[in-house]
Amino acid sequence: MKFNSIINVVEATLFRRRLAVLVFFLLTSIFLLFQATQIKLDAAFTKHIPLNHSYMKTYLEHRENFGGANNVLISVCDTSDDIFNPEFFTALKGVHDKLFFIPGVDRIQVKSLFSPSTRFVEIVEDGFAGGPVIPANFQPDEAGLAIVKGNIEKAGIVGSIVADDYSCSMVKTSLMEIDPNTGEKLDSIVLAGQLENEIRGEFEKDKISIHIIGFTKMVGDVAQGAKGVVTFFAIAIAITTLMVFWFCRSLALTILPITCSLIAVVWQLGMLSTLGFGLDPMSILVPFLVFAIGVSHGVQMINSVSKMVNNGKTSKEAAQLSFRVLLVPGGIALLSDTVGFMTLLSIDIGIIRELAITASLGVAMIILTNLVLLPLLVSYMKVPKNKVSKEGPKSSSADSIWHLMSTFATRKVAMVILALTAVLYIVGYINAQDMKIGELHAGAPSLHEESRYNQDTFLITDKYAISVDYMSIIVETTADACTYYDRMDVIDRFQWRMENVPGVQSAVSLASIAKIVNAGYNEGNPKWRVLSRNPQTLVQSIARVPSSSGLLNSDCSAMPVILFLEDHKAETITRVVDEVKVLASELGNDNLTFKLASGPVGVMAATNEAVEAAQIPMMLYVYGAVIILCLLSFRSLRATIAVVVPLYVVSTLAQWLMTALDIGLTVSTLPVIALGVGIGVDYGIYILSTMSVKLRNGATVQSAYFDALKERGSAVLITGVTLAIGVSTWFFSDLKFQVDMGILLTFMFLVNMIAAVLVLPAIAAFLWPERK
Template sequence: MSKITIFNRLEVGIFRHRLAVLCVFLAATVFLLFQATQIKLDAAFTKNIPLNHSYMKTYLKHRKDFGGANNILISVCDTRGDIFNPEFFSALKGVHDKLFFIPGVDRIQVKSLFSPSTRFVEVVEDGFAGGPVIPADFQPTEAGLAVVKANIEKAGIVGRIVADDYSCAMVKSALMEIDPQTGEKLDTLKFAGQLEQEVRQEFEKDNISVHVIGFAKMVGDVAEGAKGVVTFFGIAIAITAVMVYFFCHSVSLTILPIVCSLIAVIWQMGMLSTLGFGLDPMSILVPFLVFAIGVSHGVQMINSVVKQVAMGYSSKDAAQNSFRALLIPGGVALLSDTVGFMTLLAIDIGIIRELAITASLGVAMIILTNLILLPLLVSYLKIRQQANKQVENKNPAIWFVMAKFASRGPATVILLLAAVLYAFGYYYAQNMKIGELHAGAPALHESSRYNQDTFLITDKYAISVDYMSVIVETKADACTYHKNLDVIDRFQWRMENVAGVQSAVSLASIAKIVNAGYNEGNPKWRVLSRNQQSLVQSIARVPTNSGLLNTDCSVMPVILFLEDHKAETINRVVDAVKLASSELGHDELNFKLASGPVGVMAATNEAVEAAQIPMMLYVYGAVILLCLISFRSVRATISVVVPLYIVSTLAQALMTALDIGLTVSTLPVIALGVGIGVDYGIYILSTMSIKLKNGDNIQTAYLEALKERGSAVLITGITLAIGVSTWFFSDLKFQVDMGILLTFMFLVNMLAAVIVLPAIATFLWPNKKLAAPKQDKPEIEHQVVG
């Protein structure tokens, strides 16, 4: 008596107690459906940054003193081109007050013309005079507006708080991480909704327009665009249903894999909620992928059952045989998917790690729903046979043509073409950029309201919304010594002459302006005084809330305003900062990167670049290990992995050609493409390896694999590609980019599995002198009818 394996025990136990197992699935589905309804959207700022990166440690260390990158900027504009009228100042004050009282806003850092800290200073006969730009007794009369205009010019805030052409004025602030009312993390999406409803909709009317940018608003707009995912989900279900029905010509066999895949999505969402995770706008796309992966494996199961029924087995026996045949190859394929997703945990960015957890949970659920639940449900169907064409022989001529890919002549041509494509792809992949390659918020289209607001603010004001703060750390009262400020001043001068830097400001540059003011405004005195008392006098005029120094003057940022946040600009500026800091810094004066939005982008780009190669090594290492365990063959592993690697390289070349940078949103696609793409090869080779062990030659083995798995592999590859291709029409730019790359990888990985894989196998397995495969005509043909 042969030894009963754990898989035999599992099979017997499950099918012997079918009803009980189905009741367990039903109970689990009801519970997790309830849990799924409790899931929340979570888009915290800190999830989007690599917290352990050295730049971000500097950013977090000094965030309380100088604010962070999580800012909000609201530009209030008068469409007539002149802000000096009562209507505009009423709207500006309304926006200032409304923003000030929204929970989560750091009220100390709210800055506008109406802020008490927005002051002017002028040189008068007795020295300096000054006060708030908008006096306490301000009235929007002609005389009052004239006074404010004069104060604005004296304050030197044109281009920063007021637009260059006096058509707009700015209200800005930093946001807190904790909502002071609830004591919990700030709900970024709720905050974005308040900005839209309580600020823009309330004050944008007649001649007043309101333009809002900042991380919170961007995430809110992304979340709004992500609602379209539901529409794409519905379209994908419809497309999938048509494709599966075209494959099996059975309504019941069409519905079951779709239902089981939807159950996997419900379980995934329920498990996330149970574990305390939420969904962010990026990971909200993952349930779609889980559904698509589930259907692809479901089609394999249906394909196997149909063939078993066509051979004369009952529905129950066919389902049990299919369960036995697909549990290991299907399980290995899904395990490869899971491990592929888990490799994303190597990237030290919260949003990617949560995506990895979300995707891994979803695929793990598919193992249960599509490899266990689906055959159990199928076993209850009454599938009847008819004397008609067998499903596996719908297009027999195609299989015999394709089987020639596994013969030496065609295989040689295929491998030569694959080598040329790989060389082409490898060459162009070297030019792939790390980071964003376009202006504006990269997650949104250029035509979006958010990016149009960004372009307006960049155009209207002298400062850029893309800025980076280089933090200068030294000892207390260091700013009172000329040698220290002189080093900072020389550093600033070098940065201002770097291509891509629009302007820069620091305590040193402001101290020079103040020093000139003490000397009748003579530009010859715009220098750093070597006299300590004069230097202290100049610095005393710069308040700590200016963001240029802390309370004891031991930290002094140099703020660099950049022309854009393109990857090449950021890299050039970061390299220049590192070079200048190494030459000018010393033990008592350290230049540290970085704060500000561009500082966060620089850290993120470096984290993505650092994770790229290890992630690929992890995912391919996992795939290789699982293939070795499953097939116990180096040759089989090479046959599966090499086509995957070629397609990955071509995908990187495609990114270069389409001007898509390697970012937080596109990096996971590479792992996703490899993890899902391996499924095709595993299913094809699982049949081939059995036939080869039975003594068939490689061409016969491949023909049998095509007959058994070919239809399902082609249908699932096309279905997956069509499903994600609907993302091309998304309101989200990053979803469009992901859709392009996933469509390419799903389709080309499928083609590589049925073309390149057999060509490689032809040269790895010895050529056996067996008769060429003959086209057998079955005596009785069957068709499955639901």
């Protein structure tokens, strides 16, 4: 009674001061619209990695010495498949210089044929001779090019800086976290635009092709593809508008829920900007979900108002009654959505946490715009009769459909439904165990295989001996450890063991370079390609390797073993990481430890482990929140079971679908499961809120379900179909991750709706006693 009194007070206060409340909404909307125009795309590299993961602590600790995982690789290629011509070297020099002066580029890490640190060493009668691969007096004539070609072969950089077939040459660097010009975080999207315009746009010509890869370039391409989201948003609005108009047959009643839902999106973006957040390309889809959720709740409100008007109420009375009736189920449903999204904060990855905040803010705005603003606006208009409440022109036809569907709540039919559901769940659960954690395809998984970025990736992988997928294992030891044979021998044995792990293409470390240099001091005899046990000889072997090589730090207390992998598929990363852990335990000692991990694949490994660790807790938090809110709302364990069990079955089937479609559980797909549960619970709450009232009044389960279908059924069905059609347009996106999300959300929207009208009443048939 006390709770009902609070609702009555809120209702009376709002509707007595309708004009003042609407003025407040208008002023707030103007302010937040201005704030929304100030929002920017934000794609910082560190947001995409679990910073508190042990691998990432190692990565951050040694990033300054060995470079980070945020690299840019630019392959300059000659279309004639021969780089030894003046035009090519002019272009290569131009790319090197242009990249060197782009703000945010770590100039120390810029590496190409024109870098002074790119040197060759050769064995001569007196020992060693060497110098820069491209000498200071280089002229791109026939003689000069012949000298450079010889130096390239002596330097042993074919396959790394120069392509195996001499058709391309690489310019690569690492990026800093802070833009030195602004003192703020480096804007990856702006830098990606500079790479595209100032390097590819300027130097790609008839004979020269430019191929650029790296996290920053990938984010830039994703941001470019994300612009298409605006088109899909417009299409979704158009489809939703048509579906809502078909449902209510009134232009005014169509415009109101659409407008209120768009206001919720504006408020969401405005609040994000006000709180200092940007919008990441990976979470740019969330505003559409907010709009879709808003429309689904708006349709419920319009449906309720129209029915009451047809029962003789005025528009204002109908709006007030609908507000009172729907505030609790609608509020609980939206609160479930919000809490469900907030559980994503438990995942230690910045982009997922921002997505959680973005989605939660949006759903919180819907509570105000669609449960408060919408009925207030409706109270001022004249709602036409016979639009919704009669379920179309032939109410008897609709009633016959509802009567047929009400048999789902009879035990004889329910037994069949539950048996089929159980079979589906068992099959789904078994197949869901094969769901992989991480990326399952080569190239950038956010983009389609035929995208320019992935085509550049495939070309670089094909042209060069080293893979762009590499992982650095940092060997932490005591100062000057590289002068001790026992320490270097352990590193050498670790490297040899790792080179023989399936999926590892090659490996390099200071130990392997020292062996090559030692052979050079002995006339290049392969028998001497070993680590010397003599400290002086060992010092001689490593003296020519500078710390700028990335193979040791200044005091030789940290040395990476760089593993080049064949790909970054989840199973490859898992296999390599598991073997590293075994060998680290076997070969490590008090003076020497092997630390995972740096490099792009090290980041992927940490992300995969963070996603895997978060999967079960996230689901427990989501379902825990839904269960608690349902218990508070219905104050009935039976009602909670009836709502939650279908949700859980659908979540399991969604994981089966991911396995069947070869979609891995990643940063972009993990939140979809939580989003699907949060949004999917709305159907069940709306249906059961009507059923529970009828059941408390002594109605049979079938009768209660029949009344719920008459009151809410059409609205539930139309919103489920509308949401599914809206996200199904994502199938045509330029972004692969958006296609995957579209497939999963379409499935969850539709199947959760089907489960709410099919499985929920079947469960209810056995949870409530039969009455005559």
